[in-house]
Amino acid sequence: MYRLYGSPSTAGTAIHWLLLELGVPFEITMLDFETREQKSPAYLTVNPDGVVPTLIVDGAPVTEMAAIATLLAERHPEAGFAPPVGSPERAAYFSWSFWLANGMQPAFRAWFYADEPAGEQSADAAQACARARIETGLARLDARLADREFIVGDRFSTVDLLATILCRWSRNMPRPATAWPNLKRYLDRIRQRPALREVHRREALTDWIDG
Ligand SMILES: N[C@@H](CCC(=O)N[C@@H](CS)C(=O)NCC(=O)O)C(=O)O
Structure with a gap:
């Protein structure tokens, strides 16, 4: 358990x-x-x-x-939420997982906790930098999804799960993930997953799940 x-x-x-x-x-x-x-x-x-x-x-x-x-x-x-060891998708799985964790997630941390990078007096500048990094990252995800249903391989993996949660965090930002057309299409599909809808219910999250 x-x-x-x-x-x-x-x-x-x-x-x-x-x-x-x-x-x-x-x-x-x-x-x-x-x-x-x-x-x-x-x-x-x-x-x-x-x-x-x-x-x-x-x-x-x-x-x-x-x-x-x-x-x-x-x-x-x-x-089947990760490509098996030795499969051709394994490299992309690691690269996207680490990029989301090391590149995107800290930028969101800097957006939400803008005093952390350089103190309260630099919070506005830190947030502006974080926003630019997040938007560059969202554009990269959008390009990746131009002709694919999932970020790695042809099935849902933990990369999609992490990317979706990070995209959700952008929902109240000036340019949320759903402003990018491929990301919007992708998120609209992922948001139909019963487990994602159930976690919204269990955590009493009412915004974003329905668009
Ligand atoms: N690198 C950590 C970061 C986790 C993180 O920043 N969690 C936030 C919520 S999204 C938190 O616990 N914030 C409370 C705090 O910093 O006091 C991870 O990936 O688990």
């Missing part, structure tokens, strides 16, 4: 969604960001960064959204 530490509408939502996609048993602890529960001494023992998600696997904490998603795909190969 897995235990997920999350919080609604966060990176934890990605793992919550994936657990529902996999149909595996899990328990969930929602941390209250209002009271900064994610920085409590007890939680810092499972996630020293004080962020979500953390997934308890066989009694030990696993951190980092993309790492957890990749691990779950590996532990449940029957779902």
Whole structure:
């Protein structure tokens, strides 16, 4: 049995969604960001960064959204959410996974926590830089999706799951992911997935899922 530490509408939502996609048993602890529960001494023992998600696997904490998603795909190969080891799609799977985690996700972090890169006095500049990086990245995803249904190979993988969650985070930005035509088509399809709709219901997220 897995235990997920999350919080609604966060990176934890990605793992919550994936657990529902996999149909595996899990328990969930929602941390209250209002009271900064994610920085409590007890939680810092499972996630020293004080962020979500953390997934308890066989009694030990696993951190980092993309790492957890990749691990779950590996532990449940029957779902087909990662190309098998040795398959030709494996290289693209790693490149896109790491790019989303190392390139795009930190840009979103800088957008939402704009004081982090260089202090409160530089927050506006940090946010402007983050916006430019995010929009460049969304354009790259849009180009990738011009003639394909999924980002890697011909089936849904954890790359699509991570990309969709990041696209969702752009929903209130000046130019959200849905402003790019190929991304919009792609997201409209992914947003029909029952598990994504179910995670919205469970986390009481009412915006974005219907366009
Ligand atoms: N690199 C981490 C980043 C996770 C992250 O930034 N989570 C945010 C929510 S989306 C969080 O927990 N924020 C609370 C905080 O920083 O105090 C991961 O991929 O898991």
